[in-house]
Amino acid sequence: MxxxxxxxxxxxxxSYLCIGLDTDIRKIPAHLSKTADPVFEFNKQIIDATADFCVSYKPNIAFYEASGSKGWESLQKTIEYIPKSHFTIADAKRGDIGNTSGLYARTFFDPSASGLEFDAVTVAPYMGSDSVIPFLEFENKWVILLALTSNPGSGDFQRLQADGTHIYEHVLKISQNWAGADRMMYVVGATQAAEFEKIRTIIPDHFLLVPGVGAQGGNLEELSRFGMNAHCGLLVNASRSIIYAGSGVDFAQKAKHEAQLLQQEMAVYLDKYCK
Amino acid sequence: MxxxxxxxxxxxxxSYLCIGLDTDIRKIPAHLSKTADPVFEFNKQIIDATADFCVSYKPNIAFYEASGSKGWESLQKTIEYIPKSHFTIADAKRGDIGNTSGLYARTFFDPSASGLEFDAVTVAPYMGSDSVIPFLEFENKWVILLALTSNPGSGDFQRLQADGTHIYEHVLKISQNWAGADRMMYVVGATQAAEFEKIRTIIPDHFLLVPGVGAQGGNLEELSRFGMNAHCGLLVNASRSIIYAGSGVDFAQKAKHEAQLLQQEMAVYLDKYCK
Structure with missing residues (x-):
């Protein structure tokens, strides 16, 4: 895309809503456990219920991988089921030396190899240029590079300063040499205005994938106000607050309601801040 | 272990040889392509031929994942086939927020979830403490944390300096708070004496997983001389130079020969430097 x-x-x-399909086999409503593939059945119903209110789906690969080859089958069925209108993100946080990153790129971008085809994959920057560039060799596919994450440990290394500049800012700056805003996005878990403003001086045009509304507790208006650009420039992710909104037979209806509420709020912020 | x-x-x-099972379906000898699972058949013959000369096997997960669910089946058969005497490493370079890293830990350490059980997994440090600690909650399992890698891009961020100290040294230091030498190792692709000496002042007792003999061209004597401690403290990996030593029906014999040569060299260095 x-x-x-x-x-x-x-x-x-x-809407700039991305729904995280972090489908945990241990949290699926009981009535689905008798189906042939409970994880896929859950995802299918979530997708049917929410597709009108989001522009992107993001399965976190850990949730599938934890079930081994069976999990990969559920993932494959899920990605095939998502409408082509939606931007699909493999939240895999991969990264390895050049030729090996090339294989990870095949995993998520080349269905003739793996059976999977996503629009984008999240990549960890620690190993540098040759761990990222192989993903960019696939036409029209995207890298979403981890810059500033929202978890407690993000301060350990991402906020260390080299030459007066945070490591995550070095990531934003150095990676400009690898691709432009048409092929690269960044994971930015910032919630503070000042941080977003600094980030937007480095990457004014790029899309940011922002975790942390809902269960992770970010403030949607704040991040929209300070993070948005003239092409929106944001994909805001919600996972658990939507997919686990209910735990009974009506779980998909509950998910739909949550997704719709977020979309309605986003419509307001697009009108106010997307300029 | x-x-x-x-x-x-x-x-x-x-021997402190680790053999990297980076088995590329496109590089497997032609005569194996007719077997039911060529990747597993290849690995099986490599393991049979080399098990006497190495102490560890390290499948790089990218090579399996690139074939989707079928690749995960080959991986599962491979890990079940490796003798229990050998230290098994899932070279996966994973890392995510806490609860998600917990799922990656289940993937590689909990056979009741994924069908896989390794002794260790490689983890990327970028997301900090809560991305690493969930792997340490599995008894007797190991984290091998990326510190200084050997690829061209390793200079981009790992060698930036914060407060006069390289980022990779910060990784070595900060991670001391998470586990000791009995549960954590480090990927160190250093080849220079001065670097190894500096690293050994920070982590005198830890095992280092060192890539880069063979195809990646490191000098085994140099790194043994400066990296070894009184408990060896090194696992030196070779992948392509062993597993692709031959490409005909005698590929396993050729692999055996290469592994044996490295083991014989290692025996000399253990005698000289392990003290």
Whole structure:
């Protein structure tokens, strides 16, 4: 999917919501446990219920991998089921030496190898340029590079300063040499205005994938106000607050309600801040 | 496997060789392509031929994942086939927020979830403490944390300096708070004496997983001389130079020969430098 096509979807739906399909086999409503593939059945119903209110789906690969080859089958069925209108993100946080990152890129971008085809994959920056560039060799595919994450440990290394600049800012700056805003996004878990403003001086045009509304507790208005650019420039992710909104037979309806509430709020912020 | 049991294996075999099972379906000898699972058949013959000369096997997960669920089946068969005497490393370079890293830990350490059970997994440090600690909650299992890698991009962020100290040294220092030498190792792709000496002042007792003999071209004597401690403290990996030593029906014999040559060299260095 191109930058323009993604913005077109956002404009049409008045939504920049990404739904995290972090489907934990241990948390699936009991009535699904008898189906042939409970994880896929759960995802299918979530997708049917929420597709009108989001522009992106993001399965976190850990949740599938933890069930071994069976989990990979559920993942494959899920990615095939998601409508082509939606931007798909493999939240895999991969990264290895050049030729090996090339294999990870095949995993998520080349269905003739793995059976999977996503639009984007999240990549960890620690190993540097040659661990990221192989993902960019696939046409129209995206890298979403970890910059500033929102977890407690993000301070350990990402906020160390080299030459007066945080390591996560070095990541933003150095990676500009690898691809432009049409092929790269960044995971930015910032919640403070000052941080977003600094980040936007380095990468004014890029999309940011922002975790942390809902269960992780970010403030959607704040991050929209300070993070948005003239092409929206944000994909805001919610996972547990949507997919586990209910735990009974009506779980998909409950998920739909949560997704719709977020979309309605996003419509307001697009109108106010997307300029 | 415990620190002591690993050193016992090293002492018995006079080897600190780790063989990287980076098995690329596109590089497997032609005569195996007709078997039911060519990747497993290849690994099986490599393991049979080399088990006497190495103490560890390290499948790089990218090579399996690139074939989707089928690749995970080959991986599962491989890990079940490796003798229990060998230290098994899932070279996965994973890392995510706390609860998600917990799922990656289940993937590689909990066979009731994924069908896989390794002794250790490689983990990327970028996301900090809560991305690493969940792996340490599995008894007798190891984290091998990326510190200084050997690829061209390792300079981009790992060698930035914060407060006069390289980021990779911060990784070595900060991670001391998470576990000791009995549960944690480090990926160190250093080849220069001065670097090893500096690293050994920070972590005198830990095992280092060192890539880069063979195809990546490190000097085995240099790194043994400066990296070894009184319990060896090194696992030196070779992948392509062993597993692709031959490409015909005798590929396993060729692999055996290469592994044996490295083991014989290692026996000399253990005698000289392990003190």
């Amino acid at each position: 191109t930058y323009e096509a993604l913005f077109e979807q956002i404009s049409q739906k008045k | 415990t620190y002591e049991a690993l050193f016992e294996q090293i002492s018995q075999k006079k």
